[in-house]
Amino acid sequence: MNGMNNTIVIFGGTGDLTYRKLMPALYNLYQTNKLGKDRIIAIGRRKYTNEEYHKIIYNWIERYARMKFNSDLFNDFIKQVDYYEMDFTNHEEYIGLIDYFNGKNLINPIFYYAVAPQYFCTITDGITASKNCCDGKVIIEKPFGNSLEEARRLSKKLEDSFGSENIYRIDHYLGKEMIRNIESIRFDNLLFANSWNFNSIENIQIQALEEVGVETRGSYYDHAGALKDMVQNHLMQILTLVAMERPNDLITIQDRQIEVLKALRPVNQLDIQDSLILAQYEGYKDEDNVSKDSKTETYAAMKLFIDTPRWKGIPFYIKTGKKTGSREMNVIVTFKKSSSFVEANKLVIKIQPLEGISLKFNMKEPGESEDIVQTEMDFCQSCISKNRINTPEAYERLLFSCIQGDQSWFSKWDQILLSWEYIEELKESYLEKECPIYTYKQDTPGPDVVNRLLNDESHEWEESQLYCKLQESDLLHK
CATH class of the missing domain: 3.30.360.10 (Dihydrodipicolinate Reductase; domain 2)
Structure with missing residues (x-):
């Protein structure tokens, strides 16, 4: 089991990637005792309560989880999942997110950018307003920008904000x-x-x-x-x-x-x-x-x-x-x-x-x-x-590697x-x-x-x- 508690923050918490891949992968990690007491914060623009979001997640995990679905186990797992409503394109709303983190004493954040690449810099600017958040890790999905020059700028911003050792460029293959x-x-x-x-x-x-x-x-x-x-x-x-x-x-x-x-x-x-x-x-x-x-x-x-x-x-x-x-x-x-x-x-x-x-x-x-x-x-x-x-699914493996701090199967910028x-x-x-x-x-x-x-x-x-x-x-x- 993972020995350090983390906070896994998913920008794009109501997106297809989260529903089909990330939440089922996290459930599998929980069922195999690899998730520990890590908190999961799903961020989205839709007006869901925690209970409404949990009902939605139930159906996706039941359908896509690798492990045999167990409703009692799901009820234990979902206690670690919270839904947070915000417009992540609005810089001012990050003040509320940081207050939310501080109020719940959420530490060791892992930010998963499960959104289109044009929002990567916006999210980075928002969460770098807090020193506590900048001590975390970032997982980004391809494409890593829409052009080579944009990719260079994005990589520099991320590394300047979080440090190159904390950037996890995921290729699920x-x-x-x-x-x-x-x-x-x-x-x-x-x-x-x-x-x-x-x-x-x-x-x-x-x-x-x-x-x-x-x-x-x-x-x-x-x-x-x-x-x-x-x-x-x-x-x-x-x-x-x-x-x-x-x-x-x-x-x-x-x-x-x-x-x-x-x-x-x-x-x-x-x-x-x-x-x-x-x-x-x-x-x-x-x-x-x-x-x-x-x-x-x-x-x-x-x-x-x-x-x-x-x-x-x-x-x-x-x-x-x-x-x-x-x-x-x-x-x-x-x-x-x-x-x-x-x-x-x-x-x-x-x-x-x-x-x-x-x-x-x-x-x-x-x-x-x-x-x-x-x-x-x-x-x-x-x-x-x-x-x-x-056999673990690809996202399951890579999420656990990030939690463990293992960069072996993630891509370097070079x-x-x-x-x-x-x-x-x-x-x-x-x-x-x-x-x-x-x-x-x-x-x-x-x-x-x-x-x-x-x-x-x-x-x-x-x-x-x-x-x-x-x-x-x-x-x-x-």
Whole structure:
């Protein structure tokens, strides 16, 4: 159990993120004895009493909590939750918030900015009026600003106000089970540790495909696009974990990730037409809050190189898109063939929606034949009900890490800056060369032209996912 009492203050206490993710995560922490006697203050503009807010939270937690819902336990948990009504855009109302803190003797605040980034500075200005509040921690969600310059200003303001050691830039992908498992798979298995280099690997693919479009996020997405929404943060994080050297007691995971970002082959040394493809699904311009002449990409595919001794000349392929007809995120490591007569070994780390790992390898065909055939070992971690119940959700993990003061799985500003600069330069070069924004039909894997860039073999993994889904269905009906 957490030994120090904290006050978890959520700006955006009536928002979707709080309802679907944060409150269920805090309930899970309470049920697993990790929350202690921490107070939770949900701040919102709506005129709710505590009792009204608690009734609302009840339904969301009952639906989304990982742990089995227990109404008696919920009644104990909710005693630690208060609702505070205020307009957080009004600077004068922070005087009342500070008085509220002092009157209830609330200490060790953790401020969660579960709101749009344009409000980050406003909230920071409001709570920095109190010295007591500035002694706390701050968790901010991406996007960390709407432009690189805005992100720089925001980062400086936060660090000047709270200190760099108290800023927790959350990327919930870093709380996902199989992303956290990449380090173990690589370094704790001699089989892979000795072959994780250019001598043995042909290429590495990282892909994140979505069935849905922009839905209700049109106003945000039309200013962001696939590069900024997915690649610049989530997928670059995965890239660095896949490619980094092993951390140790003196060199942190973030330091190793920064080394990778610094070693990315400079954009001016790339043939941009052979390194990046951007596309937009048909009908995107008809979505709500999207410009009718929008050139925003909903799909991005790229080929990058990491110029280190380990990765000499090995391509890293990144692909992400909306309305692609499938929902999957995975890392595919294709090893070099031992001869031209056999198939390549492939390791697939499945991140979502199902979690697990599979390995394709060669063996003699059973029986009298001497033919070599490929077979597959497949472990579906999330198909086992015990694993689903016992595996913390991403927000649950990261909230607990912040409570514990563990920055290991949060992003440093240097990581964000390097990723942002690289992706921004890549897109600028693409536009300067007047490369087209291609179109693709909804519910298709993307534009056909992407095949010239990527070793696109994602269809092979659909069978593995179907197998896991069948496993999961069987378990649920037992």
